[in-house]
Amino acid sequence: MLPDQAAGKILDYRIPEHLCGSVAVGSRVRVPVRTRSLPGTVIELVGETPFGKVKPIESLMDGKPMIRASLLDLARWMADYYCCPLETALRSLLPVAVRDGKVSAKVRKSVRLACGIPEADLEALSKRAPRQALALRALPDPSTSVLLSRAAAAAGVSEGVYHTLAKHGLVALEDCEVARDPYAERFLPATAPVLNAEQEAAMAVVMEEMAVPKHPILLFGVTGSGKTEIYLRAIRHAVDTGRTALVLVPEIALTPQTVERFKSRFAEMQDRIAVLHSHLSQGERHDEWHKIHRGDARIVIGARSSIFAPVENPGVIIVDEEHEGSYKQDEAPRYNARDMAVLRGRREGAAVLLGSATPSLESWHNCQTGKYRLVRLAQRVDDKSMPLVRIVDLRRPARQDPGGGILSKPLCEAIESRMAKGEQSILFLNRRGFSTSLVCEACGHVCQCPDCSVSLTYHRAAARIVCHICGHNRRAPAHCPGCNDPRIRHSGTGTQKVEDILSKIFPKARIARMDADSMTRKDAYRETLGAFKEGRIDLLLGTQMIAKGLHFPNVTLVGIINADLGLHLPDFRAGERTFQLLTQVAGRAGRGEMEGEVFVQTFTPFSPSIQFARHHDFEGFMEQEMEFRSRFLYPPFGRMALLTLRGTVKDRVEFSTETLARKLKAAASAGVLVGEAVPAPLEKAKTYYRFQISLRGNSSLALSRLARSVLDSLTMPDDVFVAVDIDPIHLL
Ligand code: ADP
Ligand code: ZN
Numbered sequence: 001m002l003p004d005q006a007a008g009k010i011l012d013y014r015i016p017e018h019l020c021g022s023v024a025v026g027s028r029v030r031v032p033v034r035t036r037s038l039p040g041t042v043i044e045l046v047g048e049t050p051f052g053k054v055k056p057i058e059s060l061m062d063g064k065p066m067i068r069a070s071l072l073d074l075a076r077w078m079a080d081y082y083c084c085p086l087e088t089a090l091r092s093l094l095p096v097a098v099r100d101g102k103v104s105a106k107v108r109k110s111v112r113l114a115c116g117i118p119e120a121d122l123e124a125l126s127k128r129a130p131r132q133a134l135a136l137r138a139l140p141d142p143s144t145s146v147l148l149s150r151a152a153a154a155a156g157v158s159e160g161v162y163h164t165l166a167k168h169g170l171v172a173l174e175d176c177e178v179a180r181d182p183y184a185e186r187f188l189p190a191t192a193p194v195l196n197a198e199q200e201a202a203m204a205v206v207m208e209e210m211a212v213p214k215h216p217i218l219l220f221g222v223t224g225s226g227k228t229e230i231y232l233r234a235i236r237h238a239v240d241t242g243r244t245a246l247v248l249v250p251e252i253a254l255t256p257q258t259v260e261r262f263k264s265r266f267a268e269m270q271d272r273i274a275v276l277h278s279h280l281s282q283g284e285r286h287d288e289w290h291k292i293h294r295g296d297a298r299i300v301i302g303a304r305s306s307i308f309a310p311v312e313n314p315g316v317i318i319v320d321e322e323h324e325g326s327y328k329q330d331e332a333p334r335y336n337a338r339d340m341a342v343l344r345g346r347r348e349g350a351a352v353l354l355g356s357a358t359p360s361l362e363s364w365h366n367c368q369t370g371k372y373r374l375v376r377l378a379q380r381v382d383d384k385s386m387p388l389v390r391i392v393d394l395r396r397p398a399r400q401d402p403g404g405g406i407l408s409k410p411l412c413e414a415i416e417s418r419m420a421k422g423e424q425s426i427l428f429l430n431r432r433g434f435s436t437s438l439v440c441e442a443c444g445h446v447c448q449c450p451d452c453s454v455s456l457t458y459h460r461a462a463a464r465i466v467c468h469i470c471g472h473n474r475r476a477p478a479h480c481p482g483c484n485d486p487r488i489r490h491s492g493t494g495t496q497k498v499e500d501i502l503s504k505i506f507p508k509a510r511i512a513r514m515d516a517d518s519m520t521r522k523d524a525y526r527e528t529l530g531a532f533k534e535g536r537i538d539l540l541l542g543t544q545m546i547a548k549g550l551h552f553p554n555v556t557l558v559g560i561i562n563a564d565l566g567l568h569l570p571d572f573r574a575g576e577r578t579f580q581l582l583t584q585v586a587g588r589a590g591r592g593e594m595e596g597e598v599f600v601q602t603f604t605p606f607s608p609s610i611q612f613a614r615h616h617d618f619e620g621f622m623e624q625e626m627e628f629r630s631r632f633l634y635p636p637f638g639r640m641a642l643l644t645l646r647g648t649v650k651d652r653v654e655f656s657t658e659t660l661a662r663k664l665k666a667a668a669s670a671g672v673l674v675g676e677a678v679p680a681p682l683e684k685a686k687t688y689y690r691f692q693i694s695l696r697g698n699s700s701l702a703l704s705r706l707a708r709s710v711l712d713s714l715t716m717p718d719d720v721f722v723a724v725d726i727d728p729i730h731l732l
Contacts, residue, residue: 002087003040012049016056026065026072030058039100041090061101083704083724084332092333093308097286110176111162112145135161189267199226202375206234209351216342216352218363221377223587227355231318232265238315244298246317250324251303276302307337314350317341322354328729358580365636387596389614393605395444411559411599418557419538425557427541428585437568438488444604445482446568455568457681469694471676514542556596558588563602570681571731572634575609579621582613641695641703642728646688647720656720657691663710672697682732700726
């Protein structure tokens, strides 16, 4: 038995008599630990215990083991690979709402006639007690029960009337479980289009893999090339052959539009589709999960953690937008759901289908080495050409530009002309990056580490620039090393400021802003998108939120306000992410009948990610990016681990990191590179000081085991916390 919080201690308990036969490996139980009662997972059944008399299990949470054997195995694998305790890995298998058994099924009263009542009796009753007669008339025959609240509403009486009738034995009140179905609305069935030749060829490969899974498939197709159509067919095939399907979608793309598309294609079995994502209430999540657990769901659609949905016998596991960083969990266990999908598929005999318009270097590399099978959809279904991409060089001194150096003249003119024609525009500001690198506004020079080729991080307090991979550091230059201009700095601009400028330049425009700050209300997102779709908004300004999965036929202009944000983050994936983002954002333009145009504003117009994205040249980008990665032994060629220590007392964190780095170096085998202890690029976050050590080598598992063995042998100060990230995606 492994309690959820027992610092890795496996404890022995006795199975009390009344639970004999029902407790199994994978059961969730409550057990006494000291004076408390804690939830935990049964991980092994043993005949004997060396501890003599042990306490009994208190209670069992569900008749059926809540963690299936195959998922328990997956958790063990995760704990080993991602260097975390088994109980942490186990915790991620169950949503909070089902984990401790505190949220329970929603039980409501239903009512049914106790026996048939002759019309004459009802007549008589209506004279004496008219409300009671109304209440009885609202009920169907005795074999059918209805929700008490519904019956009362239909009869126009209070629920108390039914309680009175129950006392007289005329009706029966019963408890019934109702599902909190977040998508209770019904969708009309949608018919499948006839596949085009490319899709047919893709589908043939999918069918082969579904018959005998050998390799995961990477479905590489531009936005609008019909990938989702392939997913739908694969799911249909799984369902038709008596199997199930699991679909992962990035949280942000799991919009009502997406859910609707799946539900209407499988309209005849809407009840058998479960949707899991973070906007559900605890109760809804509880019900959706139990629906899967009971075996009532044949199709599961969800975000990252749905990879652990307890569906049985999956025929296909689909990961849409496989390159998305959000598939990586940013707390322990720091798993990547895409990689877990590949693993789970292999273990459970399911075909694995990874789709993307801009595959990750990892997956692309796996295709090149024959680990994955590459399937392409090169054409857009509607045969539309890709939008025209224009680069606006912000280095040119701002002439009389109206946008204060933030909105260039060409972009403003383009917006103006769209408004005149009644067409819509989207402006995109990638604000996620924070300004820690130095970019010269005059020539576009970026300060980089000579050894690691990532941007150096500016640490203001010490006025130094630091490489957080190897530790290289030097004084921050006062003048640009490229052109000697003193304008070397990094300016940050938020969406709010851009909105202010826009409303000054275009006083008549109807502008809406979409970012995490303006979208705090649950329905704000849906409402704003609705208004935009109906043409009640001319200009939509937003962050990442608007880059994904949206389809607006009337949008003919997309502007990227500052392509450099994100590009010069001190992260070797910065170029890859920028390329993906530009490609994705550009895909929002011209999805209808009209041609689309994209404006990309940048201080570094020569940067390869921007140039390749401009020409829609994915392979060109891949080729040069692969070369860079292999030269510096970055993934996918080498593997990486990142250890981040944090604490509120800076010296203590720094000292602990240095000690750890020293021990790691001493313990590391040949071929493993241990970096210096350095301040994290995000030096201070939420009052914590953060320091890092990076590890590089050719096996993630070896890095993980090195980290574990050294950490196990080391006592950290109580207020210093260590996070181990294997195959990190975000290096900040
Ligand atoms: P992707 O997932 O690659 O962005 P979709 O599968 O969403 O592409 O397809 C884009 C649009 O084209 C959708 O509206 C879809 O219904 C439609 N579509 C897909 N395949 C076909 C087809 N073979 N014939 C006609 N329309 C199609
Ligand atoms: Zn370096």
